[in-house]
Amino acid sequence: MKSQSIIIASAVVLAVFTAGCATSSSSTSYKKAGDTSTSLQETAVGIDKGEVQIDAVLVALSDLVNNPNTDIKSQFEKFNASVGKLDSLSKDVSKQALAMQAQGAAYFQQWDTDLATIQNEDIRSRSTDRKNRVAARFDRVRASYAHTRDAFVPFMSRLTDIRTALATDLTAGGLASVKSTANEAKSDAAPLREALRDLSAEFTALGLSLSSSGK
Numbered sequence: 001m002k003s004q005s006i007i008i009a010s011a012v013v014l015a016v017f018t019a020g021c022a023t024s025s026s027s028t029s030y031k032k033a034g035d036t037s038t039s040l041q042e043t044a045v046g047i048d049k050g051e052v053q054i055d056a057v058l059v060a061l062s063d064l065v066n067n068p069n070t071d072i073k074s075q076f077e078k079f080n081a082s083v084g085k086l087d088s089l090s091k092d093v094s095k096q097a098l099a100m101q102a103q104g105a106a107y108f109q110q111w112d113t114d115l116a117t118i119q120n121e122d123i124r125s126r127s128t129d130r131k132n133r134v135a136a137r138f139d140r141v142r143a144s145y146a147h148t149r150d151a152f153v154p155f156m157s158r159l160t161d162i163r164t165a166l167a168t169d170l171t172a173g174g175l176a177s178v179k180s181t182a183n184e185a186k187s188d189a190a191p192l193r194e195a196l197r198d199l200s201a202e203f204t205a206l207g208l209s210l211s212s213s214g215k
Contacts, residue, residue: 032103032106032107032110033107033210033211034210034211035103035107036100036103036104036106036107036207036210037207037208037210037211038207039096039099039100039103039104039207040100040141040203040204040206040207040210041203041204041207041208041211042096043093043096043097043100043203044200044201044203044204044207046089046092046093046096047093047196047199047200047203048196048200049089050086050089050090050093050196051193051196051197051200053082053085053086053089054086054155054189054192054193054196055193056082056085056086057079057082057083057086057159058185058186058189060075060078060079060082061079061082061159061162061182061185061186062182062186063075063078063079064076064078064079064166064175065175065178065179065182068172068175072170073170076166076167076170079163079166080163080167083159083160083163086156086159087156087160090152090156094149097145097149101142104138104142107210108131108135108138111127111131112131115127115128115131134209134210137206137209138206140202141199141202141203141206144198144199144202145199145203147195148192148195148196148199151188151191151192151195152192154188155185155188155189155192158181158182158184158185158188159185161178161181162178162181162182162185165177165178166178
């Protein structure tokens, strides 16, 4: 009788321990999904801010180059500050995107680990298909980000070149020398803004799909 009680007690302890491990794994998976979702949506917010800041930079640049007034220094300082803010925002988005990729990699690794523990073949197969679809979508968003980032680099380079040139030669002649480059930056901005808008929507949609409140 005593032996039987020990066996029952051991079984209860084992059951509780096993349940605890399962809960821990589930919580880890849930947290990684939530972290990835949050990171994706935060990156989208940063992209939206960048798009708005592009407009602010171009307005300041156009005012400086096309409508210089007697207080040209204040016009330049406004443009200079706008470029600095855009540069800062772009760096923030880059950091957020790197965090998103790291969290995404951890999330999919955890998903693979969890899949290996599923005994039911139908559930495991369906979950594997779901993971593969999400992973493919994640890769598409990552590729879209890389493409948009590559388009942003020459745009930002033009702005910083204009700023550097005018910081040295803030005169009528200096303004004339950067006018063609300023027009190029303005032309490049339209497709870039559209790409940023689309990219933000992709980040947001994927983030919501990984959220507990997503579709």
